[in-house]
Amino acid sequence: MEKKISIKLDGKDVEATAGQTVLECARENGIFIPTLCHYAKTTNVGACRVCVVEQEGARSLVAACCMPVSPNMVVRTNTPAVRAAQKMIIELLWASGDHNCLMCEQNGQCELQNLVYWLKIDQPRFEIKAPGYALDESNKMITRDLNKCILCGRCVRACNEIQVNEVLDFAKRSYRAKVGPAFDADYIDSNCFFCGECVQVCPTGAITFKQAKFAGRPWELNKVRTTCTYCGVGCQMDLYTKDNKIIKVMGNREYGQPNEGSLCVKGRFGMDFVAHPDRLKKPLIRYKKNEDFKEATWDEAFTFIADKLSKIKKENGADSIAGLSSARCTNEENYLFQKFMRAGIGTNNVDHCARL
């Protein structure tokens, strides 16, 4: 049984679980503490300090994401000192990068932008000095603009602790610090597997999907939860669409098992086939062997098939007909397929590529 302890949070007595952080306890109790570097189920690093709170008896403000609860602790999350510190942090982050929302894909869902608004900051008190890094547009999947990076390290932890691909890390120090693959390589020249987890966790527009660029603003996209069509893991994913086109694919931690929000390179970047010009659009019939296909209506195709199947069944019996159902199709379709073969045609000659 987990040990319960009592703490005072913004003047209210609340029950916390031993081992919990102040942040976790606050969230459970509906109290908002802003965060940037925090990402649940990865190490709490306390890097951004935007989650600072006042703790009675502490020498200075403490980071709620790293501070474990302790019995009779008294914590305040919304004092003037806390807000002043948060403003300072956000202003410094704003001033140290090129946070130009006009041309940013994350506009509208950027966590830095949201905090600027929430903290009511008009203008940073500091001169804006972006580092002037070159864009990493080395590949067709992920674009990196480190001028928008706030060094929260979420991508580093996603890469090392969630996907365990161990590609990303911090390099250099102080204002020269940056995240990336070894030897400061572009993604395409690194051993990156392009799972896209770094894009998914990035709170700003520093790491974005290349194909989604200029393809739709966040508020214009429809989101549909579905199951990935590739391997047997059955990852739950959100397809973001606009104008009948898939713009990007995201995992969603709220969906829980089996993938807890993670995806792989195929699920993430393997959806081009859906809108590919090679897709078949009309039924095709070859009326005589060795002739070319001719486009047909569905009625013509169904009639052609039904007539031929009837003739073959009559002349050679139902067992001269076979069907391959599909590990790619839905349960409903596989069910109907075998039902048709067994009850309609009258044969058990039905199999699929489970063996291949």
Next chain:
Amino acid sequence: MAGLAATFGSGAMTNSIDEIEYTDLILATGTNTTENHPVIGAKVKRATKRGAKLIVIDPREIDLVKYADIWLQQKPGTDVAVINGMLNVIISEGLYAKEYVKDRTEGFDTLKKMVEKYTPEKVEKISGVPADDLKKAARMYAKADRASILYAMGITQHISGTDNVKSMANLSMLCGNVGIEGGGVNPLRGQNNVQGACDMGGLPNVYPAYQQVANEDVRKKFEGFWNAQLSPKPGLTIMEMMEAAGKGTIKAIYIMGENPMLSDPDLQHVKKELQKLDLMIVQDLFLTETAQLADVVLPVASFAEKDGTFSNTERRVQRVRKAVEAPGESKTDWEVICGIANKFGYPMNYASAKEIFEEVAKVTPSYAGISYERLEKGGIQWPCPTPEHQGTKFLHKDKFSRGLGLFSAIEYIEPNELPDKQYPFLLSTGRVLYHYHTGTMTTRAEGLTERYPESLVEINPADADKLKIADGQKVKVTSRRGSVEAKATITRKSAPGSIFMNFHFADTSVNLLTNPALDPIGKIPEYKVCAVKVEAA
């Protein structure tokens, strides 16, 4: 799946994906998990970071080897010998779960007697696995509180595939790992709905939920459901169908979303067989290699353009939802089936995928408690017999589906075709991270093809040196059945004397080379072992 069905009474992943992350030991064999099931691969890696032990048994130096406590590099096709060697050590050192074996299993004495001769020293001779490593692995597996076995096609795509699976079951049961959380024998299924296609009766011998067509009571029940007379005779498997097409006893094949012209072994032969058909119907997204041979090609909706359900590798039934409209006049596969059936004179009329699922739930006991309403809240793992049932996280708790777990005494047999003077290399085939199956979808993705644009032959540096082949140089790979050309990539992932190729690219059809020899029970071709020669092209 036949292997697990015979042993436990149910052919499916016994445990759940989330348990992999929190178990004490993982034995991964014949699964290149980080490339073929990357999200599960991440869980395995996370488990090792947390302190779980990892044993990898694989001829290739796959990514997981980096995270392994012990790596047994067996010669391809010697899996039964290796597992028997582990059983030998565990039994002779008395490390097995004695009470579990006594209470829950049968056939132990026969197994014990049979594995006596598989001493670690003998197994070393057969498999190349050092006897000491084998002993270490056996002890480590046996001493773990909860141990999960993961395997995939590296185990099943052999003529001894069913035997290999039974061997995994032997090992797991011997140490009391079946029927507990975090344990089990877990086949990682390669395709999104291969589990569901099997569950739905897309197999020649069973109706939905593995109810035998040869069983008269079952058949009568389905005759009632479907208002038709049903054949008591089990049908042909995919490889048997192809053979029968060649002989002329199969006249028509109706293919829904499959591409045997790239996925089947010995393609030249398959093509000849398919060309003999009077009628070949193919419904697919693209004019695939198979569709090009068809008489009728029907355009269908992709997964993003329809509603339905998939069942994943851990038996979890999950919703598929329509996000975009299908192009042109495409219909969903189920609408096409109904269209053909209605014209053929067997009426099939459904308003939606949901309505079909309601019928599925009626005739499929393991799905009986599942409905679209319930799936809105998330996936449900079968068996789920009633609307109140929460689904089943792991199977065989307290009791196996067949009653007692059955040990199978299995002798090692050699692969069907081994390297010789003329064909000195051993070829294994499989997938790579960036592509999927016959490549019809992934080779059309910009990003994926940028990262992996063409087929590659993975060859060990020592072999490349001997053959004077440089990295990136074109090589010609020839077997008794055909030959293909592709660029070489020099990597230690391939053991000396072995090469690895993928089957994703139509212009480098590795299945022109592969051996169609089948596992006698599973009828799975031996994709993991055939003999080839390699030369500069």
